[in-house]
Amino acid sequence: MEMWRGIALILVGSIFVDNFVLSKFLGICPFLGVSKKTSSALGMSGAVTFVMTLSAAVTWPIFHYILEPNNMSYLKIIAFILVIAMLVQIVEIILKRFIPSLYSALGVYLPLITTNCAVLGVTILNIDTGYAFGEAVVNAFGSGIGFSLALVMFSGIREKIEACDIPKAFRGIPSALIAASIVSLSFAGFTGLIG
Structure with missing residues (x-):
């Protein structure tokens, strides 16, 4: 029972409290780049979650059974990047x-998952x-679910903002950054939830 409680705490903590985009500020490039349309955001979310989960499942044994026993821990970043790229x-x-x-909607952001600091960050963390x-x-x-949740929420807000008549000075990136700060505030409410 205690094991399941620990797993649940890790899951809830990684989704809400320690959200990679909104509390650690990792993965900002695809967060801002793919969030113009919710359909693209959903696709990127699935791809990032898939790559994050599989990269953790592959890099953990590589580190613990190959790098660490052979005193090659200093190679973990290079090894992890190679796994993520694959x-x-x-x-x-x-x-x-x-x-x-x-594939077309994600465009250049799909290959950029290779260098997405959130994916590399989760493996190192x-x-x-x-x-x-x-x-x-x-x-x-x-x-990955936390990244997805933040990205989809942000893309929904961004679509609504783009449909509104806002002052010219706030169109584009300024309104996107304001929306990102509002989404970030919503996740900040979970701080302290898990002690």
Whole structure:
């Protein structure tokens, strides 16, 4: 019972309290770039969540069974980037073949998942926090869901703002940053939820 409670706390914490975009400010590039349309945001959310979860599942054993026993921990960032790049290529091939419209909508942001600091950040955080394998995968999945939740909320707000008649000085990036701060405030309300 205690194990499930710990897993639930990791999941809720990674989604709401320690949201990668809104509290750690990682993954801002796709957050601002893909959030113009909710359909693109949903596609990017799924791809990032998939890559985050799988990268955690692959990098954890690489670190604990290959790098750490051979005193090569200093190579973890390079190894993790290679794993993430491989997974992004797999996602790109699958989307291009089976969902070409989403592949086109994501455009340049799909290959940029390789260098998305949120994806790399979750793999490094899992190692530095000392999570066990299952906890690391749950944390990565929760972080992906948190990224997705923030991205979809933000894209919905941004679509509504674009439909409104706002002053010229606030169109585009200024209104996007104001909307991002409002979404960030909504997640800040969860601070202290998990002690």
